[in-house]
Amino acid sequence: MTATRLDGKTTRDEIFDDLTDRVSALRERGIVPGLGTVLVGEDPASAAYVRGKHNDCAKVGITSIARELPGDVSQAELDATIDELNADPACTGYIVQLPLPRHLDENEALERIDPDKDADGLHPLNLGRLVLGKTAPLPCTPRGILHLLRRYEVPIAGAHVVVVGRGVTVGRPIGLLFTRRTENSTVTLCHTGTRDLAAEVSRADIVVAAAGVPGLITPEMVKPGAAVVDVGVSRTEDGALRGDIADGVDEVAGFLSPNPGGVGPLTRAFLLANVVERAERLADEA
Ligand SMILES: Nc1nc2c(c(=O)[nH]1)N[C@@H](CN(C=O)c1ccc(C(=O)N[C@@H](CCC(=O)O)C(=O)O)cc1)CN2
Secondary structure, three states: OOOOOOOOOOHHHHHHHHHHHHHHHHHHHOOOOOEEEEEOOOOHHHHHHHHHHHHHHHHHHEEEEEEEOOOEEEEEEEHHHHHHHHHHHOOOOOOEEEOOOOOHHHHHHHHHHOOHEEEEOHHHHHHHHHHHOOOOOOOOOHHHHHHHHHOOOOOOOEEEEEEEOOOOOHHHHHHHOOOOOOOOEEEEEOOOOOOOHHHHHHHEEEEOOOOOOOOOEEEEHHHOOOOEEEOEEOOOOOOEEOEEEOOOHHHHHOEOOOOOOOOOOHHHHHHHHEEEHHHHHHHOOO
């Protein structure tokens, strides 16, 4: 079997076309959505992701607001930047790029973001709203995963989904999304304490690998025909990206979302979608 490739770039372009039209319609109503980013330090990957977000803004007509802070910034200075974006009417939504340098408290930063401006959907209030099944901005990578699976008509209702990794940006929230009534999947969340990862993965109709361990998921683990989504990120010494999926998985799986080229572009697209959706809500309330 050679897996159908879930193409994140083509799918992102479709989303951008839709967002471009919606941003034009907002501009006609006198509203210009603005995305803010807070980048701390000089991690090359984080800097590249933030640059990419601003390039995307230019493509769809959203204003960019970039804040860059040195790697040794204090928590109080970071808090002040967050407060400034909370108060800025030109900023419809914003993100604090993760990970932060170790001396900073990520949870404190996320909690300080005005939940209404939380473009990442990672504020505790918004994650809580997700748990309660209330409307909230959805975390961008999980939203991208679901969109990509639906786009390629991968069966989700009733599927057994095995998520590998319990991080806050992917593993934990994707479990919440798959178990909503609208998705109706059964989720097993695996992590470093899981006794027999291969046995868990082998039962999955859908595998979401978000562990950050290169080549963790091997062809022998995967049920023939399963959908495999690679969102694991690790870097080689020369900075090259490595996903969690080993070579040969595409010979066993029915669908494969590669990394790069799969969910990553959609993470960026849904960040803009969260901003545009907030701008539309504000326009309707005005
Ligand atoms: N505040 C946040 N921080 C981080 C998030 C996040 O969603 N919010 N996710 C990741 C980084 N990230 C966005 O910020 C991100 C990662 C990857 C991609 C992407 O398009 N990847 C490309 C490959 C790029 C490469 O070669 O390095 C792909 O998959 O094709 C976009 C965004 C952690 N931090």
